[in-house]
Amino acid sequence: MNITKRAGALLCCLIMVFILAAAQAEDGFSTSYTYTYDYWEDVQESPDAYRVATVIDSMTLGLEKLENVRINKAQSLYVRDQFIYVCDTNNHRILEIERKGNAFSLRRVIKEMTGSRVNTFSTPYDVFVDPDYNIYVADYGNQRVAMMDKNLKWIRDYTKPADATFDQSLNFLPKKIVVDVAGRVYALCQNVNKGLVKYEADGTFSGFIGANTVSISMGEYIWKRYFQTKEQRAQTESFVPTEYENIYIDPEGFIYATNIVFSEYDLKYDNAKPIRRLNSLGSDILIKNDRFPPIGDLFWVEQGAEASGPSKFVDITVMQNDIYVALDRTRGRLFGYDSQGVLLWAFGTKGNVEGAFTGAVSLEHMGYDLLVLDQLENSITVFQTTEYGQTIYDATETYLDGKYEESADLWRNVMKMNANYPLAFRGIGRAVLRQDRYEEAMDYFKLAHDRENYGRAFKLYRKEWVEGNIWWILLLVAVLLIVPLCVGRVKKMKGEVTAHELRKIHK
Amino acid sequence: MSFGKSISNPTAADQALKAEKRKAARERYFRSLRYGLHVITHPFDGFWDLIHEKRGTMAAAHTFLLLFLITRVLKLMLTSFQFINVPIQYINVFEQMGSLAFPFIILCLANWAMTTLFDGKGRFRDIYMAMCYALVPYILIQLPLILMSNILTYEEGSFYQVLMTFSIIWCVFLVFTGLMEVHDYGPGKTIIFLFVTVIGALVIIFLLLTFFSLLSDAASYFISMYREIVFRLN
Secondary structure (H helix, E strand, C coil): CHHHHHHHHHHHHHHHHHHHHHHHHHHCCCCCCCEEECCCCCEEECCCCEEEEEEEEHHHHCHHHHCCCCCCCCCEEEEECCEEEEEEHHHCEEEEEEEECCEEEEEEEECECECCCCCECCCEEEEEECCCCCEEEEECCCCEEEEECCCCEEEEEECCCCCCCCCCCCCCCEEEEEECCCCCEEEEECCCCCCEEEECCCCCEEEEECCCCCCCCHHHHHHHHHHCCHHHHHHCCCCCCCCCCEEEECCCCCEEEECCCCCHHHHHCCCCCCEEEECCCCCECCCCCCCCCCCCCCCCCCCCCCCCCCCCEEEEEECCCCCEEEEECCCCEEEEECCCCCEEEEECEECCCCCEECCEEEEEEECCEEEEEECCCCEEEEEEECHHHHHHHHHHHHHHCCCHHHHHHHHHHHHHHCCCCHHHHHHHHHHHHHCCCHHHHHHHHHHHCCHHHHHHHHHHHHHHHHHHCHHHHHHHHHHHHHHHHHHHHHHHHHHHHHHHHHHHHHC | CHHHHHHHHHHHHHHHHHHHHHHHHHHHHHHHHHHHHHHHHCHHHHHHHHHHCCCCCHHHHHHHHHHHHHHHHHHHHHCCCCCCCCCHHHCCHHHHHHHHHHHHHHHHHHHHHHHCCCCCCCCHHHHHHHHHHHCHHHHHHHHHHHHHHCCCCHHHHHHHHHHHHHHHHHHHHHHHHHHHHHHCCCHHHHHHHHHHHHHHHHHHHHHHHHHHHHHHHHHHHHHHHHHHHHHHHC
16 A cells, blocks of 8 residues: 555656656757846746857866966957957966857967067967957057957057156056957057047057046936045045946947946946947937847846845947847856847856856857857856847848848748747738738737837827728718707707797797 | 695795705806816916915816826826836735825925915815816826827937926926916926925924824724733733
């Protein structure tokens, strides 16, 4: 009796496990930590857009066998074609990794160049490689940006500008660099708050670009100006613009900058602008067409918890299709936004398992794959798109190419995988609207909470409706006008008759 | 026979009288409802006569307040999503109504409490009635506006916005003149007392909160004492 009972219970458990496993595998939520925000700023779980393909670290690269020097506090990644460059900061070297399919192998370790006065690097913070494979290194310790060709022959240094606009008492400490197609170098320097230091291709300094503006509220100003003593004022922070955290140059030559110094209050009202796209004048031209600006997480624990405070973007990368991905240090998350500033997906967490980070510092993309460098784990996590993520990208790209029908079909596939995805509804709605199916388009736009497009579809629908029912409308108007008129007439006539009768009686 | 007749006759007369009275009351009610239109178009005379000539009725005032609350809820539920942001999944109708009616009453009460100390002529029912009549433009404009929002497109939203703003400005103006006429104040004094009223309302809310929190503390004290005794006895 007892045994049969136990066996039955076990069987039940097994069946339950199988059912659960099957269910999880099917709907794609099994390992899900991917989500989006809906129109009401509620978190909506979503199928995974990315999955971990592999993790690269000192062991897999064979660094232990080579010289037994493990990667130490690597600060930056760069990807050019199939090559990955890792700035191994505390070992004062650059690692060049080659990718073949899903195999990553160490190609060379760049420890020094030839032909320069100082051939070695000192705590390099960033690396950039241009299309001709010239390598630029933000050589922090040597106070220069060094440029060398692909054979590691030194070409030139970009050093501290001997210009009155650059405070000569400061050290030149480049932390991040980007180079545009014309070979102009933009360096983000520590302690410089006038913006990015810009050099022409020949190495001459040509000014600052994109200074962060000072943000101060009225109340703060009054408090500091009139109510604080001099000593207090000296102790609290002064009104100076802050430096950017990281920069990235997109395929069109605009610089994306991230900013992590702001007040939480400014975030929601889009005054903090943690992600900016700078034009040549240095003003922010990032498109924000969604209900909330691209600030990462919309809600956070204020203080006390392990991961508290708003998202802080330490790196950003921009794909060919104008989709940009930002890396959040606070919770180790990645946020993908499309060119209109609409959140596509968000995923990631803190931790020691695959796909989680402890000290994420740098992010790069290789095609659609994302690479995240962790400075504490000293590893690079490679993410590959799932079918869901890839369909979103394909749908976005086909729409940008003007293939609207094809795009709508892809959005339908996305909708099948995630019915809580406003972008899919909008994508389908657009295509349906082009086929003159107004009512259907209205339904889709309503689901997507897309007012402008809904208005457009509704206008056409209204026109069609009025044209179809014009006779009924005219009839109604006629009835509304004529009936009171007739009633008035009849009443008047009745009145005349009674008056007449009355007069008769009086006579 | 005669006995029965003598009984039945007065009752018939009574009933007739009652019916007459009821009819008169009904007529008065409808007249006072219609008088709302006069008040909103001629606010200075209208509010004066509303109180002093007894042209308004409490029943009509209640009706306007109720209609105002219903309009508000209908607006949230039926306006096209192109013009308002309403998370309909989180909306509780009674909560919405309460969150309007409760402050309304509190503000009327605060206004009465404050003005009665400073030569305000209005009694509480006068203030309440005037304020209810001041809500009429909101009802008259917002109700058709709900229908209109479902015919307009997003691009034509400015029509909607203009009418909506207009209805609110009108109401605020009526509140102002209404208080002025009810208390027989000048405009300056009315403005000052609008601010004072808000402060008074805050005081009332504070007192209410304190009262209820003390009440719940007291209740929990006795409950825990009872429990303690029960545990000890067991």
